[in-house]
Amino acid sequence: MASIQIVAPGGMADASARLSACRSCGSADLVMVLDLGRQPIANALVDPADKDGEQPLFPLELMVCRACSLCQVSETIPPGTLFGGDYPYFSSFIPALLDHSRAHAEALIAERKLGPADLVVEVASNDGYLLQAFRGSGARVLGIDPAKGPARDAIARRVPTLNAFFNADLARELTAHGHHASVMLANNVLAHVESINDFVEGFSILLAHDGIAEFEFPYVRELIDRCAFDTIYHEHVFYYSLRALEPIFERHGLHMNDALPLDIHGGSLRLRVSRQPGRSLRLARLMAEERTRGLDTLAAFEDFGTRVAAVRDGLRAMLHDIVAAGGTIAAYGAAAKGATLLNYADLPRGTIRYVVDRNTHKVGKLMPGVMLPIRAVDALADDPVTHLLILPWNFADEIVQQQQAFADGGGTFLVAIPFPQALPA
Known part of the structure; x- marks a missing residue:
């Protein structure tokens, strides 16, 4: 692959900008539908040496554009602040995600008959967890990711990776x-990109005439x-809804052709687009269902x-009753969704004693905002508790299976979503 000089993204000052117009269509007709208060950046884990320092907090509100139905947060935080520093998310620590990605790669290799003449590009490739599954096909691969740590790990796995943000300019340089x-x-980046039109334009530029993205x-x-x-x-x-996505792709000469509902991450869609129209019956049915359910309305x-x-309120009551009865609680999974949940819940200090995580890049840090210590999973044996609140509830089945010893010892698993409950033993 020809040499391309990319300057790695650096840190940026903590700053944000209030949304005044829809990021997709430009309409100013925005309505707030949820306010979760002022919250820290969910993946900005805190070093214990900095625990007494000030953490920046930003409004966390959900807005809907009346013009195009796009649901979006109200605050724009510079991407260098979100992703350019010590980003702690490494996909390879999630076995269910690895299995999901391997199956996806194998299906594409078979369907597209990928070989040495083909180039597979992954945007937001993280630590190379998905692209490495294409090696057996002989296809060339290229990852693009702005986070230094995951990109470094990908390169160590011999997955060629550009440490950069993907946009139309980078796509032009590659072509x-x-x-x-x-x-x-x-995967799991379309929702992360504030400059969505520039991002999608990059796909339009880099995609081969007969290629697919x-x-x-x-899924909203x-x-x-x-x-x-x-x-x-x-x-x-x-x-995203499909209704809100369609005009974004059309603006850049791309057609939505298929959509597959997935259970991964608590309910997702896999959307296929290309330069040629060819809408599947499955996609047509999903879009009709959205209209029937009013997903294009407030x-x-x-x-x-x-x-x-x-x-x-239900989570507060459930955990209060456990502690009042003499129980003790830890949390499993220092996930970003856990940061949102715990900061919004605003639990009394000491309700949750610590958080455990398998990701060695997170162990030893503190959860943002609530400042709970993140410990290795061994802490459940060394410093036992009676109840374990699973924060990444979308992987609850896998976590329960991994931690069967906790249940065998009489421990109880809890989740908060879709409602606070103890999981069956």
Whole structure:
């Protein structure tokens, strides 16, 4: 692959800008549908040496554009602040995600008959967890990711990776060096990009004439149905319906052709786009269902805030009763969604004793805002508790299976989403 000189993204001052117009269509007709208060950046884990320092807090509000139905957060935080520093999310620590990604790669290799003449590009490639599954096909791969740590790990795995933000300018530079992608992938990044039109334009530029691009992202239908408000944080700028996505792709000469509902991450969609139209029956049915359910209107959000408050109040009551009865509580998974949940819940100090996580990059840090210590999973044996609150509830089955010794010792697993409850033993 030809040499391309990319300057790695650096840190930026903590600053934000209040949304005054829709990031997609430019309309100023925005309505707030949920206010989660002022919150820290969910993935900005705190070094214990800095625990007495001031943490920047930003409004965390959900807005809906009346003109194009796009659901989005109210505050724009510079991407260098969110992703350019010590970003702690490493996909390879999640076995279920690895299995999901391997199956996706194998299906694409078979369907597209990928080989040495093909280039597979993944945007937001993290630590190379997905692209490494394409090695057996012989296809060339290229990852693009702005986070230094994950990009460094990907390169160590021999996955060629540019440590950069993807946009139209980078796509033009790649095509100028003769690169055209047969397949482009972007999993769990479409919702993260504030400059969405520039981002999608980059796919239009880099995609080969007969190529396909596939995007996986949390589906706003699942956000509403599961009351999954903990998936709202500043990194997740957008919460997409198909109706809101269609004009974004059309603006840049791309056609939505298929959409597959997925269970991963608590309810996602895998959307396929290309330069040629060819809408599947499955996509047509999903878009018809959105219209029937009113996902292109404010009506879908009418009682959302009330349901969110009920989850918070129910969690407070459940944990209070456990502590009052002499129980002790830890949390599992220092996930971003856990930061949103715990900061919004505003629990009394000491309710949760610590958080455990398998990701060695997180162990030893503190959860932002609530400042709970993050410990290795061994802490559950060394400093036992009676109850374990699973913060990444979307991986609850896997976590329960991993921690069977906790249950065998009489421990009880808890989740807060879609409502606070103890899981069956």
